[in-house]
Amino acid sequence: MDMSLSKRYDPSITEPALCDLWQREGTYHFKREDEQPEQREIYAIDTPPLTASGNLHLGHAYSYSHTDFMARFWRMNGYNVFYPMGYEDNGLPTERLVEKRMGITALQVGRTAFIEKCLEVSDEVEKDYQTIWQRLGLSVDWRYSYRSIDEWSRKTSQWSFIDLYKKDLAYRREAPTIWCPTCHTAIAQAELNDLERESEFVTIVFTLESGSALPIATTRPELLSACVALFVHPEDTRYTHLIGSQVTVPLLGFKVPLLADPKADPAKGTGAVMCCTFGDVTDVEWWYTHKLPLKIIIGRDGRMTEAAGEFAGLSTKAARQRMVAQLEEHGLLLKRESVTQSVRVHERCDTPVEYLVAWQWFIRVLDFKQQLLEAGEQIEWQPEHMHTRYREWVENLGWDWCISRQRYFGVPFPLWYCRQCGEVLLADEELLPIDPTTQQPTHSCQCGCTDFAPEEDVMDTWATSSMSPQIAGRWFADPALYARVSPFALRPQGHEIIRTWAFDTIVKSFHHFNTLPWKTVALSGWGLAGAGGEKISKSRGGGPMAPLKMIERYSADAVRYWAASTGFGKDTLISEEKIKNGAKLVTKLWNVARFSERFLEGYQPVTDGIELTPTDRWLLARLVSVIRRATNLLQNYEYATAKGEIESFFWHDLADNYLEMCKERIYGEASPLREGARYTLYSALLTTLKLFAPFLPYVTEEIYHGLFAGHEGHPSIHLTCWPEANPDWASEQAEAAGEILIEVATAVRRYKSEASISLGAELSWLFLSTPDEQLATMLEAARLDIMSVTRARGLSIGTGLALHGATEIARKEGVITIGLEK
Structure with a gap:
């Protein structure tokens, strides 16, 4: 055996050398069928594809270490571990990174040039990510890395859309859409967060048919010109006699109906509320349910449109201020009060969203809530209580999944529209992946037309990453591999994206294959920074401590030790x-x-x-x-x-x-x-x-x-x-004996400490006395070890030693009496 341990362990030298050795020797390579003499059970991991949106932070080191703990454990237990790495680089987060780093937009440089910059920046970012992951010691098989913008990812994602379209599970319609004015794109319900902000509740005067005033409280008076109805609760006795009447909108003079709906809260404001198209999701629901007119006064840039009259071109904030001033000037403003308001914002930029009408592509989920709930019941959730989050998300879904985005760097929809009849033409599956903006269909429309308009929207990034088991398992490229690794053993991910990545992957697996994508979902918490424990974000700077800097200072093992200090599902302070x-x-x-x-x-x-x-x-x-x-x-x-x-x-x-x-x-x-x-x-x-x-x-x-x-x-x-x-x-008996020996050692250490004697100082003699003969026999058998740990030059063990001023250790087995001589 080569005994070669250096006097001092230097992780700054040893860790990089071992990292290189592991990569060179393929220590963590997944074994294909022709590479192993025996077939071992496979443990496949559907690793989170990291978004290429900024600098990695210690929160990533925290959660990705958790996956690696399990990969290494199961590998040592004889499993053939399939542990790939993915990068999510086909969507809005990467676009925003490019805009921030390079100070350019697609409108400025053109679609093609912008996409090239996105590819260039994401490639650089992902190389940095791999360097950090390898240095942290992730036992990934890098041969199976993928990018969500690479050829096989685009092919898989486009096949998914075509399959869903053919099954009538994907559809396009002009409908109210959740819209981010900053990112200039539609977003899905799952991409919304709640943000507390200071706002103002204003009470304004509408006029009843009798000429009397009807006070209405609102935080969005700038939407008055989009008002299409007023609502009250059907059992609110203050207003039941007014239901069905016409009410005049202040300043503008047009009339709207006063209607009843259980969603109107009698305790909020005056109990009567405006319905505008659209101020929030309740307005959308009322518009659908009561078949109300449509008035759109906010554009895709978040500014008032021509339909807003004199307010056209103003931001919503400026329009709000001007509307309040005019109402006050005409004596139509009864009250103004500051309130803390929870608003729905885009998770990527914290911009309050608007609800606009636009053509979008959707995947049907509302019709399958029960099946999706049953799928969640069949999956093991770690920790188990996280299943509740999934169940509540499914139960409270109010929208089908909107997968179209009005952006540039993403997976294109594989289709065109016939300019003559409007028919949708799907790409041939054998030609995937395709870009309809640069390629044409291979055949004419059924109406005979050969003039087509490409779909210029791209898919939501979740529409691709929801196929991560198929992409990582190389479903198209290597069906035999996919058959071996599917269903995956583990899906590790953050608890905040249960509503997106976990849910969306379950949806795709159900719609395409009627199977579960994995057996277990393990949810990591966040690494929090600062005294207040704030969540850190790579798109917003990456937190106060860079992973490599911490690794270089203390070692990768030390960082992993911290990551292992808190279990799945729990947030922790860095x-x-x-x-x-x-x-x-x-x-x-x-x-x-x-x-x-x-x-x-x-x-x-x-x-x-x-x-x-x-x-x-x-x-x-x-x-x-x-x-x-x-x-x-x-x-x-x-x-x-x-x-x-x-x-x-x-x-x-x-x-x-x-x-x-x-x-x-x-x-x-x-x-x-x-x-x-x-x-x-x-x-x-x-x-x-x-x-x-x-x-x-x-x-x-x-x-x-x-x-x-x-x-x-x-x-x-x-x-x-x-x-x-x-x-x-x-042996329980051996463990109990050992505890006795430790108590003897501890008593001697305590004696030395209290007497201000060095713990390494010798004792001239140690006397051990116990009435239990079996215990005395055990102590005798451990004589050398007792003398070693206590530094006693002599040791007497007996059942009847008379000791003056001795220390007693009470035990169930009897009493050991310790006598000490310096």
Whole structure:
């Protein structure tokens, strides 16, 4: 065995070298059928394709580490792990990154030139991402990387649309659409967030047929010219006699009906409310339900249109201010009050959305709520309570999924419109992927026309990433591979995109294949920054601490240690203190290995002929408990608790106690009990390294190479077998005996501390007395180990020693009385 551990472990040198070694040797390569002698069960991971929208931050290191813990665990358990990496680079986030970095827009430079810049920037960003992921130690098989804008992704996404269209599950219509004035595109319901802001509630005077006033409170008086009705609750006795009457709109003079609907809240404002086309989603629902007229006064740029009369060209904010001023001037403003208002905003830019009428493409989901709920019931959710979020999202859906975007850098819809009859012509599937703006159909329309208009909208990025199992599994390119890896074992993702990525993928899998895309969904929380625990975003700067900077300062293992401190589904503060603790653990592991090196040189672990002390049997029994506990926890995705159990064993049992107890035997080459200590140390240290390997891949690999690779026969610790609990080691009695020995050691340490004696100082004599003869026999068998840990030059053990001023340790088995002499 090559004993080559350096005196000091330097992660800044070791980690990059190991990273290169893993890539060079294909340590984490998925084995195809022709590459492995036996067929192993596959564990396939549908890894989140990162959006190319800015700098990675520690929140990404946090959540992506969680996936890697599980990949490494299952790989060591004999699974053939399929672990690809994807990049989401076909949509609005990448466009906004290009606009921000280069100060250009598609309108300025043209569609083609803008797309080229998007490809250029996303390529640079993704290379940076890969550098960080490899340095963090993600055990990804980079041969299976994909981009959501690459050929196979576009082909898969376009096939998906064509299949849905043929099944009447995709349709186009002119309809009220959620619109972002900043991004100049339609967005889906799932892309909305709620934002609290200060606003103003104004009460204005409408006029009843009798000439009396009807007060209406609103936060959007600029929409008066789009008012098409007023609504009251059908049981609101203040207004029941007015239902069906005509009411005059202030300043503008036209009349609208006063109607009844249960959605009108009698407790809000005056109980009567405007319906304008459109102020919010309730206006849309009322417009549909009551078949009201349509008046659009806000354009795609968020400004008032010509239909708004004198307000045309103004922003909604400026129009609001002018309308309030005019109402006040004409005595039609009864009250103004400041309120905190929750508004719906686009998650990408925090712009309040508008509701405009436009032609859009939709995927049917509202008709399939029950089936989608049943699909969610068949998936394992980690943690389980996250299933509730999915269920509530499906139950509260109010819109079909809008998948068209009025942008440029995305997957094109594979279709054209006949300029003569308006018929939709789909692209031939064998020619996918296609770009209808640069290519023409291969055949004429059924009406005989050969003049076509391309669909210029692109698909929502989720319409492509919702096919990530098929893209990652190379469904088109390699059907045999896809058949082996599908359904995927794991979908790891953020809890905030259950409503988008998880839901959309389930929708696509259901509509296309009537199957589940994966068996388990594991939801990571956020890494939060600052005293207030703010969510950090790569599109908004990437947070205060860059991952590479933190890795260079403390090591990748230390950052992963912090990431392993909190379980799935939980947010956590970015803690440099915890990262420092991870660095301390790495150093301690190295020091323990360095200490062990001299005793394990040339050692071949054998059990024949060796004698184990109670201390050895205790540590091996503890090892069995830790293996069983950690294995069960990791099988159930509870990696944080597993890491805690392993760490506790290493610090408390192995480092702090066993090494101190076995020193007398392991240093004494003539001791007949030395081999028992060497066997125990070898077994415990190697097992500890394996248990830590999913969390701390670098330092465990380096120690393994230096101490164990020659005998174990595997080129990497990450290709060894996960530890199995040896039933011959299991013993509750041995564990109990070990706890007694630790209590003896602890009592002596406490005595030394209280007497201001160095813990390493020798004692001239230690007396142990107990009325329990069986316990005394165990203590005698551990004589050398007790003397080693207590630094006692002499030791007396008996059942009737008379000791003056002794320390007593009360136990169920009896009482140990400790007498001490300096």
